[in-house]
Amino acid sequence: MSTRTSCFGLALAVASTGALADTAIAPVHPLQDPAALKAVFAARIGHPVFVLRFGLGEHYADTLVQNAAASDEFDRFQAIPGQPMAEGEPQKAGGIDCKQKIAFADLDLAAGARALAQAREIAAANGYKPLENVELGADVFCKDFGWRAILLTEGDSNAMLEITWKPDGSAPKARQMRDSGWSRVEMKNLLAGSAKAPVTAAKAEPAPIAGDGRRRNFLAGIEADLARVETQVGAPLAFKHIGIDATQLSVEVFPPGTKKRVATWLVNDDGDLRLWHEDDTIAFDCNKPFAAKDIALARLPELIAAAPGLIPAMPGAAVKNVHITRGVFCNAPSIDIQIEDERGYGDIEYDAKGKLIKAEVR
Amino acid sequence: MLRALLLVGILGAAPLFAATAPDSVDYAWPNLTDFFKQLAGRIPPPVKVFRLKLERDGKVDLWIQDQAQRDHIDSWEYDHGSIKGPFPVKFDHYPTVEALDHHVIELTTIDFPRLPGMLASAREKLKMPDARVFLVELERGDSHGMLTFSDIPIWTLHVDSPRHDGRVEFDLGGKVLNVDKD
Numbered sequence: 372m373s374t375r376t377s378c379f380g381l382a383l384a385v386a387s388t389g390a391l392a393d394t395a396i397a398p399v400h401p402l403q404d405p406a407a408l409k410a411v412f413a414a415r416i417g418h419p420v421f422v423l424r425f426g427l428g429e430h431y432a433d434t435l436v437q438n439a440a441a442s443d444e445f446d447r448f449q450a451i452p453g454q455p456m457a458e459g460e461p462q463k464a465g466g467i468d469c470k471q472k473i474a475f476a477d478l479d480l481a482a483g484a485r486a487l488a489q490a491r492e493i494a495a496a497n498g499y500k501p502l503e504n505v506e507l508g509a510d511v512f513c514k515d516f517g518w519r520a521i522l523l524t525e526g527d528s529n530a531m532l533e534i535t536w537k538p539d540g541s542a543p544k545a546r547q548m549r550d551s552g553w554s555r556v557e558m559k560n561l562l563a564g565s566a567k568a569p570v571t572a573a574k575a576e577p578a579p580i581a582g583d584g585r586r587r588n589f590l591a592g593i594e595a596d597l598a599r600v601e602t603q604v605g606a607p608l609a610f611k612h613i614g615i616d617a618t619q620l621s622v623e624v625f626p627p628g629t630k631k632r633v634a635t636w637l638v639n640d641d642g643d644l645r646l647w648h649e650d651d652t653i654a655f656d657c658n659k660p661f662a663a664k665d666i667a668l669a670r671l672p673e674l675i676a677a678a679p680g681l682i683p684a685m686p687g688a689a690v691k692n693v694h695i696t697r698g699v700f701c702n703a704p705s706i707d708i709q710i711e712d713e714r715g716y717g718d719i720e721y722d723a724k725g726k727l728i729k730a731e732v733r
Numbered sequence: 734m735l736r737a738l739l740l741v742g743i744l745g746a747a748p749l750f751a752a753t754a755p756d757s758v759d760y761a762w763p764n765l766t767d768f769f770k771q772l773a774g775r776i777p778p779p780v781k782v783f784r785l786k787l788e789r790d791g792k793v794d795l796w797i798q799d800q801a802q803r804d805h806i807d808s809w810e811y812d813h814g815s816i817k818g819p820f821p822v823k824f825d826h827y828p829t830v831e832a833l834d835h836h837v838i839e840l841t842t843i844d845f846p847r848l849p850g851m852l853a854s855a856r857e858k859l860k861m862p863d864a865r866v867f868l869v870e871l872e873r874g875d876s877h878g879m880l881t882f883s884d885i886p887i888w889t890l891h892v893d894s895p896r897h898d899g900r901v902e903f904d905l906g907g908k909v910l911n912v913d914k915d
Contacts, residue, residue: 443896443897444896445896461895461896462896463893463895463896463897463898463915464896464897464915465897465898465914465915466915711823713821713823714805714806714821714822714823714824714827715823715824715825715826715827716825716826716827732827733825733826733827
């Protein structure tokens with residue numbers, strides 16, 4: 372690319388348009404007159420630059436440019452159709468992670484307009500959301516400089532279709548992001564409308580089970596609410612983790628018959644109970660369940676109440692939360708109580724039967 | 734009381750703000766003399782500084798070790814003549830008394846009148862003559878840049894301009910330790 376020549380070419384061009392800078396008005400229909408849009412940007416910028424990014428749509432266009440004569444000077448210019456263009460906004464050099472660029476003279480806005488039209492055609496034919504604009508620039512890895520359109524779907528917020536073109540609008544390519552990663556999609560299929568956007572049925576949120584109106588303090592006891600969770604699960608609870616604070620009880624359990632899934636049940640202090648989340652277990656995590664009989668549940672309120680007094684150096688401390696798990700080494704479950712005062716935290720650990728293991732300032 | 738008066742005397746002998754310094758035109762250095770005088774009326778010396786922050790808007794946040802209970806750090810805030818504190822500082826992990834004793838900096842060893850000169854030096858080193866103060870910090874630690882284990886009190890002047898951010902570290906004597914520009 373003859374970047375050097377192009378920059379000096381632009382310098383000559385802008386010398387003659389410099390007087391127009393203060394009256395640079397963006398065209399009313401920039402997609403229909405991309406040459407006029409480019410001329411307005413050139414006049415407003417007023418000196419040779421490289422283009423790092425250009426966003427193009429009919430309602431708005433903006434660009435990030437680098438001064439060809441000062442490589443650490445970056446400015447952003449914006450154009451609103453029919454409006455005078457404002458001066459550029461200086462940009463922090465440290466905030467520019469990717470410096471892939473083209474000379475302004477090589478900026479082909481007509482190619483961008485064609486790319487946008489094609490992307491909109493594909494969106495309409497395949498059920499994607501309407502597209503606002505296309506963008507010229509590098510990808511997230513600071514490679515593949517070109518025009519880029521991102522098409523999103525109504526039904527699946529994780530799915531997207533990316534279409535890219537070279538800066539001159541040639542060589543369009545498409546790929547689709549799904550849960551499992553990127554996969555290439557043929558442009559001819561997209562243009563034919565035979566590569567429909569993925570549709571995922573909205574998951575129905577399970578309704579919470581209302582409480583009895585009694586205000587709870589879970590630090591004073593959880594047995595009654597564990598029984599309610601057990602009723603919902605329909606089997607003795609196989610715990611992975613029990614988390615307690617004053618206003619919420621969180622219970623992670625393995626559903627009956629599997630150690631490959633874990634469900635998280637939440638009980639709020641007004642007694643509302645709901646299945647919050649269910650997901651696959653993590654392979655290297657401790658996935659060995661423990662049962663209610665394995666821990667000193669009946670003594671739990673007493674152990675929690677006694678915890679702050681076990682660290683004399685924190686006389687005003689209160690219990691922040693309680694966790695019951697097998698820990699990272701998958702040992703017998705332990706009861707870990709975190710206390711806090713206005714200056715820090717303390718940790719108290721009991722074994723599953725309520726024997727004190729440690730009590731120390733963190 | 735005698736020690737408190739002594740501290741005020743020391744502070745009075747060395748002005749700690751530099752509104753008249755040529756390099757301070759764009760940063761109204763907080764009136765640290767007033768701050769420390771007010772502080773001396775509330776706590777007895779020695780004042781041992783864990784951390785000091787001077788913000789762009791002139792607010793000051795000073796963390797000091799409680800000499801009556803040396804494992805406690807308290808925050809004192811100064812905002813254009815108004816002092817507030819102490820506020821207990823909460824750590825994720827309680828530092829030991831020994832660690833705190835090592836970390837703190839005796840207030841009387843800090844040469845505050847050097848600050849305007851440090852700002853001028855920072856602008857020069859960064860080649861940012863128009864740089865504005867964003868934050869000035871003092872705390873013991875290791876200088877950035879090359880791997881160092883200096884573990885000394887370090888002034889860090891954070892400055893910015895429309896196009897760049899910069900940080901320059903100085904020791905208490907005003908020697909430049911590290912220059913970093915984005």
